[in-house]
Amino acid sequence: MALLTHLLACVFGTGSWAALNGLWVELPLLVTELPEQWYLPSYITIIIQLANVGPLLVTLLHRFKPGLLSEVAIIYGVVAVGALACLLLAFLWGFTSPVAGEPHSTAFFGLAFCLALVDCTSSVTFLPFMARLQPRYVTTFFVGEGLSGFLPALIALAQGAGIARCVNITRITNVTTGNNTAEGSQFQMETQYLPANFSTLVFFLLLAAMMVICLVAFFFLTRLPKVWELSRQNLCPSNITLHSLQEIPGDGPRLSGGGDSPRREKPASSDKGFHRADPEIAYSLAKFAFIYLLVAWVNSLTNGILPSVQAYSCLPYGNMAYHLSATLSSMANPLACTIAMFLPSRSLALLGVLSVAGTGFGAYNMAMAVMSPCPLLQHSAWGHAIIVISWVFFTGSLSYVKVMTGVILRSQSHSALVWYGAVEQLGSLTGALIMFPLVNVYSFFRSADYCSLQCPA
Incomplete structure (x- = not known):
């Protein structure tokens, strides 16, 4: 039953951002069409970011009208719309x-707005639903969320979207001198896009199939007797807040209310699976502020600032560099989630260092965008490799931070x-x-045709 629950949680997670990740990895083809x-x-x-009206509405309902709409009903609705x-x-x-x-x-x-409404709303519904289960399933869900980027990227690699080559074109021109007209020739480099292995129609149909599979997985996930037994044991009271958290037997550490500083609560019972139970850790208000600051900063970079450029x-x-950076950076997300699954670290110092490293890679990517259309090492294979590697490490390092901050907060409350x-x-909204x-x-930022660029070698 535990293995089946892990599988369903992973498949359920693939629907969280699959649609929007699909749009991003298909961009090398879409920007040409x-x-x-x-x-x-x-x-x-x-x-x-405009689609944030979805999670805003859900958050307000959760705060002022708890229980008006169940998370299960909302999830059914948003996945079906996706x-x-x-x-x-x-x-x-x-x-x-x-x-x-x-x-x-x-x-x-x-339609992109509809997909964004679905995926943004998943941020405030999917994870709280997973909080009903034991902590080990939350990490599995994050692996599935990573696969929501990996699978569309894999499809895009197979599609070969946006691959181009430079072709020398000869144009015949008429040159008029006085009363005489003579034909001349002019040589010009132009970009010729190679046909994709399969069409955009097929690509989006495959995305639709992924969303349907996610819906089916969620259907079975809510109907496993063991899952709902765990839900009754682990679900937090709806009136819990960050400043007043109660101890729930068997559900990990909680912050106590009314004291000057958090005290340690009873450790959770042992949990067989990928991880042991949540460690006996209580976080001060300052540490909570730091965690949420990391969440805001990392997401402003990965979801708002860098994707725009x-x-x-x-x-x-x-185009090959663009194609590889878009697809391989999407694959870095599930890799980081897998690393977090087997090598988790709740060290806030390590998460801070990884955030700084990811910010550094993001700064390099931004610098190259500012220097467009003539960035560093443009005519060197090293330049092509570095920009792809920089995007991969930017996504991978900050994805690990996202996962571990989610796991940390899961151990605190719903x-x-x-x-x-x-x-x-x-x-994400601030960055956008x-x-x-x-x-x-x-x-x-300035754009240019790669094949007709006039930059110094």
């Missing part, structure tokens, strides 16, 4: 209509995980609001 081109990532980023939106996107993604006199991808943006940092090195999701979305005007209004 849709009229927004290099601006497309920043549009998607701001659309995702599957339907992916299905419609398969057929309507290329539809455009004029807005302010220029063509825009209205159907794509509308990935095209600018990678495309000057060629409400702690709800606020984890809320702070996660707040950080900073970047959107820089990219789309002030044109701070």
